[in-house]
Amino acid sequence: MYGFGFGEERSLRFRIAEYMKALAALLIIVWLFKGPLKLEAYNDYMVYAIIALIFAFELLSVGKWFGVTISGIVFALAKGAFWTSVFLFFGKWLGLSETFTGENATITAGTMFAYAVVLTIAGLLLSKFDERRIDWKVEKKAYEFNGASFGEVKLNGSGKAYPVKFGRKLVGWVIDGDLTVEAETPIGKVTRKLLSPVAVWTSEKIAVKKTSPDPGFVKRANELINPEGLYRDKNKASVVDLGVVKVYEGNGFEYVKVPFVEVISTPAGEEVKIGPMRLRDGRVWKPRGEMLTIRELTNGFQLTRVGERLTIQTEEYTIEVSGDRVTYRSGDEVLSLGETVSLRSGDISVTVGRGRAKLRIEDVVISARDGTVRIRVGGKTHTIESREACNLVLRKAKEIVEEQGVEMVEGLGIDRAKLNARVKELIDELMRYLG
Incomplete structure (x- = not known):
């Protein structure tokens, strides 16, 4: 273990x-x-x-x-x-x-x-x-697969599904076929064509009609399923659900359950259960429902769902959803949407929410809060006392985040030329308030 x-x-x-x-x-x-x-x-x-x-x-x-x-x-x-x-x-x-x-x-x-x-x-x-590795086994049994739905996550396509057992317990499936995963997120639908073989960690029965297995595929799938190699990378989110062992590590959240011990750790608090004893510090959110993960065994895609939390990882980006909060990361570019929205990349950062906004684009800084706007550009600082100007900055900052966010999610990255043009346009409008 x-x-x-x-x-x-x-x-x-x-x-x-x-x-x-x-x-x-x-x-x-x-x-x-x-x-x-x-x-x-x-x-x-x-x-x-x-x-x-x-x-x-x-x-x-x-x-x-x-x-x-x-x-x-x-x-x-x-x-x-x-x-x-x-x-x-x-x-x-x-x-x-x-x-x-x-x-x-x-x-x-x-x-x-x-x-x-x-x-x-x-x-x-x-x-x-x-010292032995946790072993689970891809069975030499095949079932017809014609798609599966897990609420906001859908796995479309067809092929053969092979059960994965840990002891006698069904813990997942390995699928050989043409598959596409779809996941609804607050920033739109994420669609990804998956390369076979694909592991689906769930105890749900996603296939029931038997078909002839491929012994060569079973052998290859068993060689590829290595939990230490797949799931113990400390720099990435991970998930393991084997019934007796459950592990989920994501952005600011950790849930671990092994025999006699259950640990939930979040930024808001921590809970530890040792046998019958339950110890709590702060407010703790406990995952409801079954953990789900869909992963390409030979590539970099992994989708993880734990309760209302959803994490999607690819070679190019990571999306993390927790309630109304969405975080998108691609390289050094980070987009965050929720009560406060923000965009960050190197010397660029735009944040707006809760009646305040701040834009930092290279050597230009614009901040707005409580009816006051401050502008620093070219080594000079200007102050505007105007509720209307403050609202203008809040509105324009949110438009910039939403506009650039669409570009990022589509894989195009931040458009610096368009961003600089929007900031120059905002400065020109603000200068009118200075007379």
Whole structure:
């Protein structure tokens, strides 16, 4: 199984683990001085609390450096058992009750040390399993494919669909055929002709009628499906959905689910679930519905949908949609549409929204807000106190973003000549307000 890191030591989970470790140390000190503090009546309760905290902070610390793995969880339990055995071994001279030292005791230093040894052996054996790559298999079965719809995402065309299984669970399909993907976005419909083979990660049954398989295609598809190569590029958004393992990483958003651990991280907050415990910091949006990804196995196209979030990647551009917010990136050109719209590329930036606007084109800067317009051009600065002039800048800035945005989405990039002409036109109109 893979190890997935969750923001390393900055993560909420690891911060809580450190707090629990400090709390366990403080509670041990309190337990040592239970006599002077007149807390003997709570002796057993404090011991149980110390043991619980030891296991809690060890489990919460799993994956701090190498990611969460099955062996990592087992080693954490082994460490918890070892530290508990040390505590109980020396604690018997410091006031442990017969609950932990008597003949009928179930939690003793000896038993916890034995657990630590056995769990360590189990962890070492499981670490060999962790080193293995997650395997899923393209089956030697073929079904007729005649298109599939996933709401705003449609996969059109025909060919043969081969099921992909992880164990006995259907996790996706590999399709051989002539395919075109369509996705509705706030900046228009994105259409892309796909090169076979195409992987569709979904548990939905997109084909049911059997047909004859191509053994050569099955062999090639199995060779191409490599999750580490396809999905663990840290510089790009990624998605994996295998039922027992779910990973989605996108712009400012991370969702990871592995056995015993679920992590959701967004700019607005973070939530960590460890077994039955749920810890939350800030406001967290949790993905609803099934994750979907459509990817060319021999090319650079990938479409990912998680709830209302949609990411489309090609060799030329990336589109990310989250609610009403759309971000388009191509090289150093970035177009963002939403409550605030903006356009950026090198020495060019245009931003407008919430009653303010700013244009920076080479050595020209125009800003407008609260009825005031400031213009800096040719080393000179001009100020215009006019609500009408301010509204003019807001309107023209939005028109420039929308106009250039169309050029970008069509793959033509920013038209600097047209942009400079529109800015000169705006400056000429503003100069009238200066008399």
